[in-house]
Amino acid sequence: MAVDLLIHGIGELATPNLDNVPAHGSAMAKVSRIKNAAVAMAGGKIISVGEEKDVLSKCDTSAKRIDAGGRLVTPGLVDPHTHLIFAGNRADEFGLRCQGKTYKEIAEAGGGIVASMRATRNASVDELVSLGKSRLRRMLEAGTTTCEVKTGYGLSTDSELRMFEAIFRLNESQPVELVPTFMAAHAFPTDQNREKYIEDIIERMLPLVSERASRSSANGSAAVFNDVFCDEGYFTLDETKRILEAGIKLGLTPKIHSDEFANLGATTLAVSLKAQSADHLLNVSDNEIDLLAKSDTVAVLLPGTSFFLNLNDHARARQMIDSGVAVALGSDFNPGSCHIYSLPFIWGLACLKLKMTSEEALTALTANAAQAIGLGDKVGQIREGYQADLVIFDLGSISEVPYNLASNPVALTIKRGKIVFEKKESA
Numbered sequence: 001m002a003v004d005l006l007i008h009g010i011g012e013l014a015t016p017n018l019d020n021v022p023a024h025g026s027a028m029a030k031v032s033r034i035k036n037a038a039v040a041m042a043g044g045k046i047i048s049v050g051e052e053k054d055v056l057s058k059c060d061t062s063a064k065r066i067d068a069g070g071r072l073v074t075p076g077l078v079d080p081h082t083h084l085i086f087a088g089n090r091a092d093e094f095g096l097r098c099q100g101k102t103y104k105e106i107a108e109a110g111g112g113i114v115a116s117m118r119a120t121r122n123a124s125v126d127e128l129v130s131l132g133k134s135r136l137r138r139m140l141e142a143g144t145t146t147c148e149v150k151t152g153y154g155l156s157t158d159s160e161l162r163m164f165e166a167i168f169r170l171n172e173s174q175p176v177e178l179v180p181t182f183m184a185a186h187a188f189p190t191d192q193n194r195e196k197y198i199e200d201i202i203e204r205m206l207p208l209v210s211e212r213a214s215r216s217s218a219n220g221s222a223a224v225f226n227d228v229f230c231d232e233g234y235f236t237l238d239e240t241k242r243i244l245e246a247g248i249k250l251g252l253t254p255k256i257h258s259d260e261f262a263n264l265g266a267t268t269l270a271v272s273l274k275a276q277s278a279d280h281l282l283n284v285s286d287n288e289i290d291l292l293a294k295s296d297t298v299a300v301l302l303p304g305t306s307f308f309l310n311l312n313d314h315a316r317a318r319q320m321i322d323s324g325v326a327v328a329l330g331s332d333f334n335p336g337s338c339h340i341y342s343l344p345f346i347w348g349l350a351c352l353k354l355k356m357t358s359e360e361a362l363t364a365l366t367a368n369a370a371q372a373i374g375l376g377d378k379v380g381q382i383r384e385g386y387q388a389d390l391v392i393f394d395l396g397s398i399s400e401v402p403y404n405l406a407s408n409p410v411a412l413t414i415k416r417g418k419i420v421f422e423k424k425e426s427a
Helices: 024-030 052-058 091-098 101-110 113-123 126-139 156-171 194-218 237-249 267-271 286-293 303-308 317-323 341-353 358-365 367-372
Strands: 005-016 029-040 045-051 064-065 072-077 077-079 144-150 179-185 225-230 253-258 277-281 298-301 328-331 390-393 408-415 418-422
Touching: 005 052, 005 358, 024 237, 024 317, 024 358, 029 052, 029 358, 045 052, 045 286, 064 225, 072 077, 072 277, 077 341, 077 367, 091 101, 101 267, 113 156, 126 144, 126 156, 126 408, 126 418, 144 408, 156 179, 156 194, 179 194, 194 237, 225 237, 237 253, 237 267, 253 267, 253 358, 267 277, 267 286, 286 317, 298 367, 317 328, 328 358, 358 367
Parallel strands: 005 064, 005 072, 077 144, 144 179, 179 225, 225 253, 253 277, 277 298, 298 328
Antiparallel strands: 005 029, 029 045, 072 390, 390 408, 408 418
16 A cells, blocks of 8 residues: 555554444443554555554555654544633633632623633734634644634624634644634623624624635535533523524534533533533533433533632533443633643543543543544544544553643644654753
């Protein structure tokens, strides 16, 4: 076989190996772990994977080679939930939380999402793209090769559409593959009537977003999602339903910020609307866990947020997995409630705080995360025909990733068969 790039000398190759995604429940732990492995790539896709002797016997030996040196290789990590397009920062809020202030108290005092709104509204598309590139570079260095990105800090037609356009420009100008989510329904602006803002989202913003998404789809880009923050102090269940149903009519796939601070029935709504994912789920009910288990709506858990907010309780991942739910993990990287971009760190938190195994966390950060953003048929696994997105870790096995919680263990990141990050050796 003609090969563009060959990785050999792999100590452990660990990947979900699923004919159908997402993996539900116990299937999340069924990870292929191949010793002395190799991977061959051509045309941006994986063309052979398995034991080294078998792969090498099929391949053109003159191909460019990478010797993994006995290290760990996994699929490129997939982040299904981020808010990385914003201006300004909220470092002052972190200090307030360290002194005992809650998310709700800070928001009621004028902080929170609306604080980011003020800075983001003043930013041009070019400024948002520049800020996004530096953040995505850090993510790439931590092994993220595919990433969902939401709007939601403009809270006006003009500023939300600027954020939306910035996502498309970023997707064309740097290596991390981006999936756009429109989330004008993130909070209510302070300068507009509540009902009028909802009408603006439904009647003005969503049609414009659908039109922009149609142009992107014509160029082969992924689906566009429509997300709503359904919670106390934000959007009610009825408002959420109205906005998501309006988006569905325009071809936008629903997602829901669900049950983060209170249970309003958002997860039940997510399942009924066949939402791609329901995210956060700190206060999901037992009945809704059962509903999720019987659906293909992916439960996206965000342990970095509960950690960053210094909460005592975290999402009940163990119960969800044992009940048969398809669980994914994301960073929720954002300016206020979770300024964490590293998925290896999220992997460690998932094991430590959510009681997940290393195998379950790997599946949640790859195949299931890919399915949560509509890409489960092409990324998230190291298997023939899949996109050649891989990470080489400076570690020997997947059990060492959560163990090395506070470091970045990524040595090299590959996207579509090309090296897009390589750690420089220190002198």
